[in-house]
Amino acid sequence: MAHCNVHSPHDDVNLGPSANPHAKPTDFDFLAVIGKGTFGKVLLAKLKATKKFYAVKVLQKKVILKKKEQKNIMAERNVLLKSLQHPFLVRLHYSFQTAEKLYFVLDYVNGGELFFHLQRERCFTEPRARFYTAEVASAIGYLHSLNIVYRDLKPENILLDAQGHVVLTDFGLCKEGVEPEGTTSTFCGTPEPPFYSRDVGEMYDAILHKTLVLPAGKSEAVCSLLKALLHKDPHRRLGAIADFLEVKNHPFFSAINWDDIFHKRIPPPYNPNVRGPADTQHIDPEFTRENVSNSVSRTPEFNASFNANNAFKGFSYVANEENFL
Template identity: 80%
Template sequence: MAHYDPSLSSPSDEVNLGVSVNPHAKPTDFDFLAVIGKGTFGKVLLAKLKADGKFYAVKVLQKKVILKKKEQKNIMAERNVLLKSLKHPFLVGLHYSFQTSEKLYFVLDYVNGGELFYHLQRERCFSEARARFYTAEVASAIGYLHSLNIVYRDLKPENILLDYQGHVVLTDFGLCKEGIEPEGTTTTFCGTPEPPFYSRDMSEMYDAILHKPLQLPPGKSEASSHLLCGLLQKDQHRRLGAIADFLEIKNHVFFGPINWDDLYHKRITPPYNPNVRGPADLQHIDPEFTREMVPNSVGRTPEPTPSLATSSSNAFNGFSYISGEDGFL
């Protein structure tokens, strides 16, 4: 992976896209069609590139909100992980990123089979075979990140998408931690704490995570119960994966029916087909997002405000990226 040089001048608002019809990336390159996701710092929008009509998911983040919450390190970490993760079938791909004086833009693969959270909400429960398929694809993606010394720290159904065929796509790398050696640990408390020890009382929930025995609902197979107990073992040294990482997961009896090579190459037919009718099909995107109007400001290239432009561009120095180029702008 190439590294940016902080001593270089701040990146400009225009980014050379190489082979693209339009050599400069800017918001007006896109028709922004619908809101398909929301987060603390901005929105994810379905966008069509005017030059070739291709669809992308464009994550638009507000610089001032990121700076106010002192989260620029996490945003740069997300971008760095996206750069490293381009060659795995179950991780979302970054095509390029660029910035204006007010916003950061990630141009990502558009995945419209819906969040796993959305499907789980509607169906309440997956069969064990279906759960095994999704868990195996997620484990393959996490194993790949671990091989790059990257720890993914916000694994939850909201961050797992299905593509148009029903394969898993892991997204949202803002809480990833880079440079963690195999035996290393992190000390930051982060992520989404609720399952499976949820309590309305936060301190009670944190205490349960640390000390309360795991209670599994009845009706689960011995293999799945053993897997869950192993993954949720409170002693990190006895936790499943503590010794040989992904290899221990692959060899667990729960995944006995999985041929991992076939899984990686998508030769296993997904247990559920989203049956999307094309890129503009939003049937599996939560209406909570799609009924929201696309902000007019998202598609504009604003005139920079001098003070904000200076502080923002310095804070996000090295953000802009071109797919296929060895380096950043």
């Protein structure tokens, strides 16, 4: 069996002053599976040298190449690099690769998926929903200012941090370089709510043509916001003309001070009460039950002679840690 070498970063990649060109999986103790996706898993890991905890996203190169997804993976990395300056976007500390896998070393955000909390509580009050929506809108507005379109917004991709603030993750379906008036033609994302049908064709038809029916007992402001965001005609949808500014000025957010939102001066409506930096109480047991060793061990059927390096040229990255102090 061929030895699995850790490849050095390419000469043409500037990794910054705190670069560690020899980062490797054995730098970490992998403690638990905390998420799963098409191309790999997300693991809670402790960096042995510093005892700090991170979420490490481990992606299989062969699966990515088989599905011709390397563009999306590189787009995810590029968006992570541009997201350093925003409080509600997950931060990338560094990335590295082995012969078989790509590794993103990210913040471990352990307040749980919004999906997990919504499932447990079934419905949020309007003030709580307003808080989360405002923080998410702030993050999306920032991405749009960088001409990046986030195309898979759903409760599974919105995490809560230890204090209960929002953190947006999973930039695999982001599209870079979209001009303010531009659109994308790719069919992607998660189509289900609020027009779910087991018949997929029927569901797509409902998304395009069916009238939105909102449950009773909601305020006029929230109904107005939802109708405006889900308008069938994209040219008449809220945000179509002045983007985030239109969302900020909607009556649903009249009580929100956007500067206070950005600077986290508004206390979160719910505190996850995590017990420490390695707490997994809010992570779905479906993930944490999994065996960690299966996720990080070498893939035996991988063809060692297959050179995937060029497909991911420039992937390795190390952030200047001064940004995070």
